[in-house]
């Protein structure tokens with residue numbers, strides 16, 4: 001078998017079923033459902049529905065040859081699936097093209113009679129199918145087709161009545177034509193629906209067992225299975241693995257067929273049931289779209305932050321030293337635990353660059369806390385006790401700090417990396433944005449004045465290194481959101497919005513929580529400057 005490919009380019013050479021359950025329509029759905037790129041050259045048009053075939057129109061074989069050449073002249077074909085071939089002339093056209101182009105994988109579903117009992121191959125063409133067998137890598141007959149292939153032409157074909165008889169017929173076909181045979185038990189009576197891969201060349205039989213699924217939606221199962229096997233064989237480079245996976249997918253699709261409610265006869269399987277259930281129908285937003293949507297989504301919160309008396313006072317320098325230092329004390333407490341949550345993100349990170357980024361940010365957060373103590377607050381509480389300077393009153397986290405940290409620590413404890421990084425992001429993003437806009441004079445010229453009472457603190461937030469870290473945090477988070485399922489992305493977004501609201505409460509707290517009974521200027525909790 002040829003080298004593996006990521007997205008197999010698979011050509012179905014088969015008939016059209018306008019009801020969408022069998023033929024090329026089923027083939028294209030099946031190839032797509034298991035991850036391949038589907039192409040289709042049409043051998044015949046049928047007028048059929050789930051109840052039966054009304055008419056068949058076979059275009060000139062020369063036109064089929066033109067379709068096949070148009071494809072092989074331009075496109076690398078990783079696998080071919082052959083379905084309804086209608087008549088001997090079509091079979092010969094396909095055989096000639098196969099012999100000339102030698103696709104690496106050829107799966108032949110020797111379609112002869114539809115589930116409804118209608119002929120899809122001229123009676124006199126059943127013999128011609130044998131010409132194709134040596135050109136195929138795998139042939140997938142149902143019990144009736146297997147009997148025809150196993151027959152020698154003397155007398156009518158004898159359909160296997162037991163699974164053992166079917167295996168014996170498959171062995172003789174495999175030996176006679178030098179082709180692997182997947183014997184299919186879909187038409188066996190009883191509760192089992194077994195298939196078996198029979199290869200006389202290697203004297204191996206691989207059994208694929210399975211309970212029969214109680215459903216009337218079996219139209220096109222043979223078409224769908226053979227297309228999925230061709231696609232997965234190109235991807236896996238291994239027949240038993242490809243067949244096992246194709247059968248798992250087929251059985252899932254069989255279980256969901258009836259719910260489609262298509263037609264009053266044998267309805268189609270639901271080729272995409274698994275994909276739909278696992279979230280495959282929604283287009284994932286790009287990273288740029290996530291970034292724009294999430295940022296726009298917290299526009300209201302950001303506006304409220306901009307308008308806070310604390311931010312206005314910080315910008316124009318009118319903010320009293322006492323609430324400012326109260327804020328810094330809370331910020332130090334926040335950074336203390338924020339560092340631990342960042343370290344947890346490093347622990348959960350799926351790759352080394354992300355792990356390094358979060359670990360580095362955790363380090364930055366610890367350094368930030370220490371710097372706050374060095375520049376503004378005095379020695380950190382733990383050290384002050386050890387240094388015998390324990391006289392100083394130690395700040396307790398206020399309600400806003402506690403709530404924010406509880407949210408982050410709970411998110412970390414839940415252990416979902418994507419949701420955790422979304423929760424961590426606002427602290428980077430909102431601060432960088434504020435710092436940049438303060439430094440740009442958007443809140444008034446005073447913020448740019450070197451004589452501003454908090455100039456050195458303002459400078460930290462306009463730090464280009466912090467802006468670079470913020471870009472990285474946005475990139476990591478939006479990449480995770482873009483890859484996530486819709487449900488996880490929604491949880492990420494909720495965590496992001498929740499953290500943004502906590503940012504607002506955090507900025508609002510210093511002026512909102514000064515206890516009324518405490519005379520201004522005398523509040524000392526945590527403030528040591």
Ligand SMILES: Nc1ncnc2c1ncn2[C@@H]1O[C@H](COP(=O)(O)OP(=O)(O)OP(=O)(O)O)[C@@H](O)[C@H]1O
Nearest residue numbers: 115142184185186187193212213218220221222223
């Ligand atoms: N009711 C069922 N439950 C489980 N598996 C089934 C059922 N019916 C068919 N299959 C499986 O579907 C695949 C096709 O089998 P089947 O023997 O019906 O071939 P077919 O006659 O070529 O299909 P088609 O229905 O397209 O004519 C096999 O893997 C078979 O085991």
Ligand SMILES: Cc1ncc(COP(=O)(O)O)c(N)n1
Nearest residue numbers: 015016022023114115219220
């Ligand atoms: C065009 C076309 N190709 C193949 C089949 C066989 O499928 P089934 O046996 O499930 O009817 C079909 N009905 N129509």
